[in-house]
Amino acid sequence: MTATAYSQLEDRFRRASLVGDAAGFLGWDAQVLMPEGSAQSRAEISAALQLVTHEALTAPEVADLLEAAGEDSSLDAWQTANLREMRRRWVHKTAVDARLVEAMARAESACEMAWRAARPASDFKAVLPLTEELLRLSMEAGEAKAAALDVSVYDALLDQFEPGGRSADIDLLFDDLAGFLPDLTQQVLDHQASNPPLPLDGPFAVDRQRDLGVRLMEVLGFDFTRGRLDVSLHPFCGGTPDDLRITTRYDTDDFTSALMGVLHETGHALYEKQLPEDWRHQPIGSARGMAVHESQSLLMEMQACRSSEFLDFAAPLMRETFAAGSDTSGPAWRAENLTRIYTRVARSLIRVDADEVTYPAHVILRYRLERAMIGGDLRLADLPGAWREGMDELLGVTPPDDRLGCLQDIHWYSGAWGYFPTYTLGALAAAQIFDAATRAEPDILPGIARGDFTPLLGWLATHIHGRGSFLSTGDLIEEATGAPLGAEVFRAHLERRYLAK
């Protein structure tokens, strides 16, 4: 018996996924513990693995197999959806030729390296030529993909991170947010002005911070027999569903930020952990896209772990953890004050430090600017000025230099054009999904309050995680929550958390 076209495709994508996992672990290693002098030789290994998967998925016979499998009437619904996802990946892979792939890899690497030097020096001009070159190549790839997908260049780039994502939909959502957030932000600031949180006095030893992080990760459902927590300069969640690798970085003056970062990454990890095991290493068994991924980290961080229910549960553990080094008996360590710390709002310059009320403004700015640059309406050379104007308009603050302005994020300088909107799509989805979950399963909030996340994880496994990429992002959210993705539930969440009382 010969293998069907479909099963041959499954074999091929499975192999590519396994090789991709190897590349993922090497990436984790490079961020966490690789010696500094080994970067160049590591880049060659990673490039070879990338080439192996690229060639496996773009070989001429893949087109024939996709066509033959498309005529196979014996496929069930999941196999059919898997074939759809295979085709989507194949379109992205084959749209750009090997020459362009290689030129982009080189340009990304050179530009990112230049950015690492330019950012601390606040020297935008130093990185401008390499960024222009990278933008040109990204647009060339975007144009090729746009033709293959029959969408705009921006949407083709967005589609790489958020399959099926379209700027027409994002415009509606972001205009809605941009309409109510400035007033809401001012109301929250007025509301909080009279009641600032009490500071927590450190220092907070790194090993204690780690112990607390591990303990709370386990509360959320992280399995340390199939995962690790380590340190890296830029926190991330890597690895595979069977070997999840979370990183953080510790600040001995403030444990609250690293701790919440760990719980954020745990949200990413739990999504990966609960992906459909029967479809491991198949496209349909993968996470749906970056918006849904971010929704799962933000659901854990913003919806679950910054709630008063969770902080009531966690406060005694925090006091106990740091009692040896600090006086944790005072009012600053009560759950009420810890909740105030974890829901503090401020107009700030740096996206990654922003609270959930002002965060969307940072993203909307970047989304508007990258669309303008890709659409030819804004020259890259004029980015610093446009950034300052946009910050003033959206947030009412302006950066004193480009380090705190348009040089702060790595994305554009590493070729990730079209990525930014997924952060705020994720925030909206997180609010909407958590709201649906807590309405459908009444024990979720009481569970969180007693440190039992199984009701929440069970609901997410059924309605989000276990569905993998079976549905589109839009259908997934609509089926799980009963409504298309919108900004209303997010708005209601902000008003309830930040303006009530």
Add this chain to the structure above:
Amino acid sequence: MTATAYSQLEDRFRRASLVGDAAGFLGWDAQVLMPEGSAQSRAEISAALQLVTHEALTAPEVADLLEAAGEDSSLDAWQTANLREMRRRWVHKTAVDARLVEAMARAESACEMAWRAARPASDFKAVLPLTEELLRLSMEAGEAKAAALDVSVYDALLDQFEPGGRSADIDLLFDDLAGFLPDLTQQVLDHQASNPPLPLDGPFAVDRQRDLGVRLMEVLGFDFTRGRLDVSLHPFCGGTPDDLRITTRYDTDDFTSALMGVLHETGHALYEKQLPEDWRHQPIGSARGMAVHESQSLLMEMQACRSSEFLDFAAPLMRETFAAGSDTSGPAWRAENLTRIYTRVARSLIRVDADEVTYPAHVILRYRLERAMIGGDLRLADLPGAWREGMDELLGVTPPDDRLGCLQDIHWYSGAWGYFPTYTLGALAAAQIFDAATRAEPDILPGIARGDFTPLLGWLATHIHGRGSFLSTGDLIEEATGAPLGAEVFRAHLERRYLAK
């Protein structure tokens, strides 16, 4: 211009080498830090990488390319030698079909797992059926390779680890050793009986041991911007020439064993580091074989670092390192006593703990037994008895159980039949190479005495490391030392170190 057959082969072997490096880092990760529950999913990733390289090197067009390149008269000496090494690897890869490769991988994994349980229980019978199956499959592979290489089955297995190694040569060397070592051992024991070393009183904190290891690794020439020192259950040297990963394990009651283990692995690492950089990722740019590799670790450990020159240099560093936790001012911490500790000889049961005088007997026993089993002269079921008899004959001690006998080493239970002789070939080569080096370069021993290994490393770079796999093992040793590999220099070294004074 189309690429020549030879350059196409270079591309193909380069890619296979890079993918193999990825597999190597995953292997390091699995030994050092992978969560226990991730072993199964990691095995799938490793198998996929192995399949990628196997297919790349056994594709039908490789045979055509090898033939065409063989007729290319424009190749220089190194390219010609590289082609020879490519062909050698291709013969090994293509001799066994995919079915057998997969069956062996499964049998190795199952047998090794059973051995891990059987060893502490001293239960040879429990692992016997799986070992018989693995031996049968290994012999099937050996027979296929024997036909392709036109050698005996044992030599075909040996050739996997020691290219060009032949048992007829080993028999001569090992018979020589077996002839003089029993008497020599007794003489050394008599000589040392009246002068036992003073014990060093611990405990020795792990972080201090690590500091000392790092300091001495740097003295030997290890570059920590391109390498690391970590902890694993079984010490090894992994990674690549640009990112060398050494591991050890610490015993707080005794620092001397882990420290010398670290210097042993450093010898392996320095060989890799100094391989010819222009031939990175080509067969000829790789280490020559396991005998030469072991010669380089033993050259550093046994010849250089157990010498009184090195221990005179290292003794003050040892005293300084452990002064905070121990009284290091007494006679036990003098270089003379440390040298006595590091040159202590004893008849013992465990190979990995053996001194350099008795070590060859352990290896000769295993060599004779595996040849007998592969030749059909010894049934695997009769191994425990044959082991006890052999130990009595060669070393004058017999194990009380199989845990301390034929179950002590992983090799046979993981499919590494034909590996053992390389340890003692390496010991002979280490003595012969170090002797030649110190005669040719008079500053080597004074350098070691002042903690400067550059004279030694320079000589090794020129005569051993930098030659990669350009020459056969035999020619490499003969060109470097002026004589074929023999036991005489090793014997003279033992007599000088252990019987003089």
